[in-house]
Amino acid sequence: MKILHTSDWHIGKQLHKYDLAEDLNLFFDWLISYMKTEAVDVLLVSGDVFDQANPSQAAFKQYYDVLRRLVQLDCKIIITGGNHDSPAVLNAPKELLKAFDITVIGGAPEHISELFVAVEKNGEKLVVAAVPFLKDRDIRKSVAGETYATKIEQIKAGLQTYFSNINLYYQENHSDTFFIVMGHLFVQGSAVSESERDIQIGNQAGVSAHMFQGVPNYVALGHIHKPQAVSEEDYIHYCGSPVSLSFSEKEDQKQVNVLTVKNQHVDNITIVPIPKQRNLLAFAGTLEEVQQQILSYAKETALISLVEVIVNEETESLERRQAFETFVNEQPNPRLQIVKSRLTFANKIRGASEAFAVGTDVADVTPMQMFEKKLELQSGLHNTEELKAAFRDILQELDL
Structure with missing residues (x-):
């Protein structure tokens, strides 16, 4: 049998x-x-x-x-x-x-x-x-x-x-x-x-x-x-x-x-x-380095390869942000589809955006990750594990 x-x-x-x-x-x-x-x-x-x-x-x-x-x-x-x-x-x-x-x-x-x-x-x-x-x-x-x-x-x-x-x-x-x-x-x-x-x-x-x-x-x-x-x-x-x-x-x-x-x-x-029909790829580096990696990718698979892009830049600027967004939206290589992207800068931005890396899409953050980050930013809490457990119970009941 x-x-x-x-x-x-x-x-x-x-x-x-x-x-x-x-x-x-x-x-x-x-x-x-x-x-x-x-x-x-x-x-x-x-x-x-x-x-x-x-x-x-x-x-x-x-x-x-x-x-x-x-x-x-x-x-x-x-x-x-x-x-x-x-x-x-x-x-x-x-x-x-x-x-x-x-x-x-x-x-x-x-x-x-x-x-x-x-x-x-x-x-x-x-x-x-x-x-x-x-x-x-x-x-x-x-x-x-x-x-x-x-x-x-x-x-x-x-x-x-x-x-x-x-x-x-x-x-x-x-x-x-x-x-x-x-x-x-x-x-x-x-x-x-x-x-x-x-x-x-x-x-x-x-x-x-x-x-x-x-x-x-x-x-x-x-x-x-x-x-x-x-x-x-x-x-x-x-x-x-x-x-x-x-x-x-x-x-x-x-x-x-x-x-x-x-x-x-x-x-x-x-x-x-099981035969692999699609590649999942991650490219990281400066914007220029990532652009080169994506443009030079030439492997063929039955299904288009999906890509995670992580761009790390030294100095924050509006020009860098716009160049990053333009590159991601253009999808420059027909063999690839960029489905996840993140832009980070070496210098930190103060305020609410400190919770996650610059460029993080809310869709990429789970409710549990968001809750845990909120607990990290909240000082004076001693029962964080109990709070996390209660929040997980809520997510399970809601099937989230």
Whole structure:
């Protein structure tokens, strides 16, 4: 039996207002071709199917288009919700999708037994605990007046208890079957990028890899966009996002993980690289240096390369600002699209603009970054961590 692990599609994602739908379409074309050629039996999608809790009509269309193509393959599909997904949105068509052998678990169900999906293919048996992103209310009871530290410890304990109960249910009901656990969470020691939204209090409630107790044969994780194994035993994996979602991922080789199961054991875990269709680039220096770098860039890719420009000048002047803006707006190289730009000067400007570097676009600053900067500028505060935690709770409730 062949099982393909992918996650963090983030359908509807824009990189600094540049739509990445084409990137995903090319990935889906490649994925379906690979699955057909390699006769993949099970597809696991470990959360963050959509980039927003309320996807656009274009995002919905892309989602259903890829599902329509996938159901033409002889493949069991299991999809779980992530912290970007709305459980209600993902679950809305789940009964209809069952008819096409697609199991969707958008949020934590009432009973753990509802997470378990049994699959039998090519004489092999598999059981999957399809665990979605677990919200605060799924794993603990909040108490008025609790401290920041108490909340973190309770979340960690709640996650550990939840996954211990999953292992217990497996051992009592499916102990002779190959076992995969899906999850969407932060495991301590994982390398993160800029594009993951903070999960469970800014990732500080991340759990140890030991939480899984060595019971599953494979743990198929989502949330972290950099592909990596996070256990010495090499059974806990983030496959990462299929396309680069931030400039911090520009050097990443994206991948899917393919498990081959034989006689109820892992015969092989294959890391399959995803062809890169677009380059993300960062050019820094003086305006003249950056201009030269951009004009001399000549690499060809299937999709236009996206660029982050950081111009550093010694002396502030209106002329330099105007020259910078003109250059960025002209988009001088047809192989490139400048989607993020920043102009900084060695001499500091006093006043409100001190909060961020000169030239920083408000669209490039997250609400959390803005709040943290405000706290830095506010003297005399001693409970900044509690304030940050409260603000993160607000952002999570608002899905920001």
